[in-house]
Amino acid sequence: MIPVAPPVLIDDVYTDDQHRRLFDVVKRHGPWPTITAHHFDTVEELIATSSGIVPANHGMTLDDIATAHFRGIYGEHSTCLYDEIADCYYNPAFLEMVKRYWGAAYARPTLMLFNLCGPHHSGLNPHLDATTFRGIRIENSPVWLQNIMAKSGLFDAYLEKMAQVITWWYLGPRGTFTYWPDGPDRPPQHLDTPIWNRGVVVQNEQMFHRGDPVGDPAERDIPGLKHRSRIEYRPDAGDWAITTDGAVIRAYRPEQMRLLVHWSAQVYADRAELRASTDHSDDLTHEQVFTALLADLRRRGVAVTEPSDPLHDQDFIRALLTTYQVRPTTDWLTADAA
Numbered sequence: 001m002i003p004v005a006p007p008v009l010i011d012d013v014y015t016d017d018q019h020r021r022l023f024d025v026v027k028r029h030g031p032w033p034t035i036t037a038h039h040f041d042t043v044e045e046l047i048a049t050s051s052g053i054v055p056a057n058h059g060m061t062l063d064d065i066a067t068a069h070f071r072g073i074y075g076e077h078s079t080c081l082y083d084e085i086a087d088c089y090y091n092p093a094f095l096e097m098v099k100r101y102w103g104a105a106y107a108r109p110t111l112m113l114f115n116l117c118g119p120h121h122s123g124l125n126p127h128l129d130a131t132t133f134r135g136i137r138i139e140n141s142p143v144w145l146q147n148i149m150a151k152s153g154l155f156d157a158y159l160e161k162m163a164q165v166i167t168w169w170y171l172g173p174r175g176t177f178t179y180w181p182d183g184p185d186r187p188p189q190h191l192d193t194p195i196w197n198r199g200v201v202v203q204n205e206q207m208f209h210r211g212d213p214v215g216d217p218a219e220r221d222i223p224g225l226k227h228r229s230r231i232e233y234r235p236d237a238g239d240w241a242i243t244t245d246g247a248v249i250r251a252y253r254p255e256q257m258r259l260l261v262h263w264s265a266q267v268y269a270d271r272a273e274l275r276a277s278t279d280h281s282d283d284l285t286h287e288q289v290f291t292a293l294l295a296d297l298r299r300r301g302v303a304v305t306e307p308s309d310p311l312h313d314q315d316f317i318r319a320l321l322t323t324y325q326v327r328p329t330t331d332w333l334t335a336d337a338a
């Protein structure tokens with residue numbers, strides 16, 4: 001769980017005009033769901049992506065652990081979804097950065113998204129971003145499965161090379177970024193706030209990281225927040241509103257907002273690797289993955305019945321979580337940082 005190269009800090013990542021257009025998409029095309037609503041149907045699936053363990057019969061729902069952090073997709077499958085930000089997505093400078101980061105010959109953009117929030121309590125567990133393998137990727141698989149595969153170490157021969165350019169705009173208190181570039185058992189580093197148009201080139205699916213709580217502690221409570229809550233810009237009021245089932249439960253002033261733009265690319269060392277990745281001649285299938293995971297659990301003496309629906313079998317998922325536990329140390333994080 002160490003990235004291929006140390007994170008590279010960059011300043012002035014986007015032009016002012018690009019930032020305005022990126023933010024305009026967020027303003028015009030909402031409301032936007034929570035990050036967790038994009039990716040998770042159960043508490044177990046969410047925990048599989050971070051680093052905690054939930055006991056059986058915990059009785060928690062996704063509403064109990066909902067956080068007011070919202071997400072939208074700018075582009076996916078190497079396709080930009082909004083013409084007005086095509087230059088941000090098909091970005092030659094970013095492609096050069098990720099090629100240099102890997103020492104690789106070729107790259108193409110894959111996923112681009114934003115995370116938007118105001119002051120809120122964030123989850124404190126560090127996590128990995130969705131790891132991509134030949135045949136198993138975010139477009140066809142749940143994030144928890146991708147990360148269990150990464151933590152298991154069983155599928156490393158199928159790992160796709162990825163890198164991200166992640167950029168922040170936030171002038172309020174707290175809202176720092178903590179990351180573990182030297183591995184989960186070494187002290188983490190922090191990207192401090194205020195931060196404006198500052199970014200980092202990383203391999204976030206091989207480096208534990210977390211967005212720290214945003215805003216002053218007294219501003220973070222959001223009564224009525226649910227897994228299904230959404231955020232939208234209100235042009236008349238000039239503010240941002242979180243709604244649950246259409247009812248406004250919280251409004252933020254523009255200066256309270258923290259925007260993160262995540263641009264991700266797939267990288268290829270050479271033509272042979274590009275071909276192997278794109279002709280699907282050496283892809284993993286879900287069946288292969290679950291067969292290998294089940295065999296490994298049995299080899300380790302973990303008692304688990306063969307799941308008929310492994311993507312949704314809670315006992316099976318819990319067994320995977322317990323077995324492949326990798327958890328960064330947080331001893332270095334002070335109570336104040338939390």
Ligand SMILES: [Fe+2]
Nearest residue numbers: 128129204209
């Ligand atoms: Fe992440």
